[in-house]
Amino acid sequence: MNKIRHLAIIMDGNGRWAKLKNKNRSYGHSRGLENLKSIIKKIINLKVKYLTLYTFSYDNWKRSTNEIKYIFSLLDNYLNKNYFELKKKRINVKFIGEKNRLPINIKKLINLYNSRQEKRSKLNINIAFNYSSKKELLRAIKLIKKKKLSISENNINNNLYTRLFPNPDLLIRTGGHKRLSDFLLWQISYTEIFFVRKLWPDFNSKDLSNIINNFKVIKRNYGK
Numbered sequence: 001m002n003k004i005r006h007l008a009i010i011m012d013g014n015g016r017w018a019k020l021k022n023k024n025r026s027y028g029h030s031r032g033l034e035n036l037k038s039i040i041k042k043i044i045n046l047k048v049k050y051l052t053l054y055t056f057s058y059d060n061w062k063r064s065t066n067e068i069k070y071i072f073s074l075l076d077n078y079l080n081k082n083y084f085e086l087k088k089k090r091i092n093v094k095f096i097g098e099k100n101r102l103p104i105n106i107k108k109l110i111n112l113y114n115s116r117q118e119k120r121s122k123l124n125i126n127i128a129f130n131y132s133s134k135k136e137l138l139r140a141i142k143l144i145k146k147k148k149l150s151i152s153e154n155n156i157n158n159n160l161y162t163r164l165f166p167n168p169d170l171l172i173r174t175g176g177h178k179r180l181s182d183f184l185l186w187q188i189s190y191t192e193i194f195f196v197r198k199l200w201p202d203f204n205s206k207d208l209s210n211i212i213n214n215f216k217v218i219k220r221n222y223g224k
């Protein structure tokens with residue numbers, strides 16, 4: 001049976017969820033965050049050690065200022081409020097993504113969390129924020145050149161934002177679209193991918209358990 005060490009999630013569908021309820025997109029994001037809290041509880045119960053969450057993509061800057069501001073404030077509020085709670089629960093939070101263009105309060109939050117990495121952690125969360133997989137790869141190549149190293153698979157792995165995480169075993173995208181939207185392109189070369197119809201605020205623990213049960217029995221070949 002397959003073990004799951006690293007789960008990656010593209011939490012898509014908040015906007016459409018809100019529209020179906022005649023609410024604005026921001027309301028969808030707020031319910032999306034509520035849902036994330038309960039999914040994280042389930043993930044801890046399942047003893048998954050690494051979790052990467054697609055929270056804001058580099059291309060999401062194309063959205064309205066209002067929506068962007070709201071997403072940023074949700075994140076800022078949640079992580080400021082729960083700093084000690086997360087520490088008590090031994091949950092590490094780390095940000096991955098580009099730091100440019102981000103407002104100062106978010107940069108502060110990123111520095112605060114990235115500098116606090118507990119070794120005996122229960123769960124390690126990567127928040128992909130202002131994240132682009134292509135930009136991550138370009139950054140890695142530039143770092144390799146600067147360090148005068150050779151361009152090898154190992155050196156690329158070691159210069160990605162995700163260098164301390166194993167590659168994802170499982171990737172879930174909610175919201176019905178079967179695409180990756182510039183997320184972890186290098187890291188998912190052998191990841192099992194599940195595309196789910198449900199919109200993110202509706203995706204529940206039972207849905208997650210079902211996927212994991214299906215994942216457990218997949219024969220992973222790695223080319224064998």
Ligand code: IPE
Nearest residue numbers: 011012013014015016017055
């Ligand atoms: C995903 O939901 C959350 C973010 C991109 C921040 P969307 O906002 O993309 O929701 P849909 O896909 O428009 O329904």
Ligand code: IPE
Nearest residue numbers: 010011012054055056057181
């Ligand atoms: C991907 O969703 C990004 C996040 C979930 C944060 P998008 O809604 O931005 O993706 P596209 O634009 O539909 O591909």
Ligand code: MG
Nearest residue numbers: 012013014175
């Ligand atoms: Mg979307």
